[in-house]
Amino acid sequence: MSNKPLAPAIEGWFTMDEQPQLIGSQCCHCETYFFPAQNRYCRNPDCDSTEFREALLSRTGRLWSYTNACYKPPAPFVAAEPFVPYTIAAVELEHEQMTILGQVITGVDVSDLKVGMDMELVLETLHETEEDIKVTWKWRPMAAAITGGNAQ
Amino acid sequence: MSREVVIIGAGMHPWGKWGHNFVEYxxxxxxxxxxxxxISWREVSFVSGGATVRCGYPGYVAGATFAQALGWQGTEVNTSYAACASGSQALAAARNKIMAGDCEVALVVGADTTPKGFLAPAGGYRPEDPDWVRFYLGITNPTYFALYARRRMDLYGDTLDDFAAVKVKNSLVGSKNPRARYRKCFTAEDVAASAMVADPLRLMDICATSDGGAALIVCSLDYARRIGKGDAPRIAAISTVTPSFASAVVEMPDIATDSAAAAGIEAQSFRASLPVKAYEEAGIGPEDVDLAEVYDLSTALELDWIEDLQLTPRGEAAQWLRRGDTALGGRIPVNVSGGLACFGEAVPAQALAQVCELTWQLRGQSGDRQVEGARVGITANQGLFGHGSSVIIKR
Structure with a gap:
């Protein structure tokens, strides 16, 4: 690992804490959550609110489904050379009643996963630039047997 | 319903990778x-085109383009963009015009030439664009299909062999369809030997993109009777409903679903909602359906659609597949055209191609792909941005 500073891959979408959280928004009237944050109009058909507050989303949820990427995606994805396949998860947040996609931490394979497993949010490298290391949220299985890779 | 609308003509340019201008197809x-x-082109008084959007230019495939190519003759014209449901929306526009008594005969047409290589978003740093975000995070189109497929495996016990069996089933009928692009009879071994793209989906589980064109001539029942075609297949229903909040299945290109946290809001499935309106409008139920053409962007997705159309109970489509119930000659044949597995997707033409297939099937003209005694057929498809459709044709 290099000594470059860590920077969020997407500014303002998650906290850079030890226990990171996604930064969404919540309608002040009907309490619907939005990720990414939505601050202009509420998409609940029964609500015409224009007032929203920032909402830090639950760090843990249940695995809705999972897959992997065996081939290098096109830009703007920045792939390591040689390309290393990675795992992807969709995780249901119980309190927010929504499902959020993300990569799974390095070292966890689809064979380690099962729908319904408990997952938690961590930060890990997405790619490096000249100046810094871009980190993003990733999902990690909470089962002790599955440790995965280099989560920050 | 004020007037019935019937289909008196169907036509397709074979699907392939021909590399010609879409107008030709x-x-x-x-x-x-x-x-x-x-009938002659001069009989047509309304042209309704299915459109696609590429590189921000929506005029790429439009009704007027076809009206000009066939020879301007003063028809009225419409262009519909609804992603994979563009053809159905164009058909709905023609049907509405005829039902309103404003037109007797309409041409509905969609065609596409697919670009080479990946469809990738514009560059730069653009986190306000969900398509840019998901590609940046490494989430491609097959990711979504694979998430749905894996969920079937873990919830219902579907297997990779089941998904391969969908491909084998569809390639067997597709091999007999001269309009299909892929006409080889693939085996389960062929599928298993193809590269894993997004576990559990292999290359041969995922549909390609193709060039192709499809068209329908639709008219009032009165007109059809006047030319001796009063028994032509009728359009019994067209559903082009949008999703209902909160849409609970993560859909391309989004990174998250709606939240169903608000009081009085429940999680909803868009795919399952599409045929509901179609069945209501047609006044029939899934038990009345003789065959279905569904949008098999992946092999596993065909199984989801069968359940979304309520042709089998939820979670049981693979059991029906294993028994041969969804094959030609089975209880409810699905994708006897060969489906997207054999055609590949030509976006603005695909929903019309589904209706072309039903038209020929309901007329009993499908030769060795014929579903015996077919009287009711249903289509289903879903595309980007909350677009989808389900069409019911009756004889």
Whole structure:
């Protein structure tokens, strides 16, 4: 690992804490959550609110489904050379009643996963630039047997 | 319903990777549909085109383009963009015009030439664009199909062999369809030998993109009777509903679903909602359906659609597949055209191609792909941005 500073891959979408959280928004009237944050109009058909507050989303949820990427995606994805396949998860947040996609931490394979497993949010490298290391949220299985890779 | 609308002509340019201008495919399909109907182009008073959007230019495939190519003759014109449901929306526009008594005969046409290589978003740093975000995070189109497929495996016990069996089933009928692009009879071994793209989906589980064109001639029942085609297949329903909040299945290109946290809001499935309106409008139920053409962007997705159309109970489509119930000659044949597995997706033409297939099937003209005694057929598809459709055709 290099000594470059860590920077969020997407500014303002998650906290850079030890226990990171996604930064969404919540309608002040009907309490619907939005990720990414939505601050202009509420998409609940029964609500015409224009007032929203920032909402830090639950760090843990249940695995809705999972897959992997065996081939290098096109830009703007920045792939390591040689390309290393990675795992992807969709995780249901119980309190927010929504499902959020993300990569799974390095070292966890689809064979380690099962729908319904408990997952938690961590930060890990997405790619490096000249100046810094871009980190993003990733999902990690909470089962002790599955440790995965280099989560920050 | 004030007036019934019937289909008197259907035509397609074969699917492939021909590399010609899309207009050529649309004109070929339109001319075949006109000949099939036995009427001249001058009889048509409304042209309704299915459109696609590429590189921000929505005029790429439009009704007026085809009207000009066939020879301007003063028809009224419409262009519909609804992603994979563009053809159904174009059909709905023509049907509404006829039902309103404003038109007797309409041409509905969609055609596409697919670009080479990946469809990738514009560059730069653009986190306000969900398509840019998901590609940046490494989430491609097959990711979504694979998430749905894996969920079936873990919830219902579907296997990779089941998904391969969908491909084998569809390639067997597709091999007999001269309009299909892929006409080889693939085996389960062929599928297993193809590269894993997004576990559990292999290359041969995922549909390609193709060039192609499809067209329909639709008219009032009165007009059809006047030319001796009063028994032509009827359009019993067209559903183009949008999703209902909160849409609970993560959909391309989004990174998250709606939240169902608000009081009085429940999680909803868009796919399952599409046929509901169609069944209501047609006044029939899934038990009345003789065959279905569904949008098999992946092999596993065909199984989801079968359940979304309520043709089998939820979670049981693979059991039906294993028994041969969804094959030609089975209880409810699905994708006897060969489906997207054999055609590949030509976006603005695909929903019309589904209706072309039903038209020929309901007329009993499908030769060794014929579903015996077919009287009711249903289509289903879903595309980007909350677009989808389900069409019911009756004899």
């Amino acid at each position: 649309g004109v070929a399909a339109a001319r075949e549909a006109l000949a099939d109907a036995g």
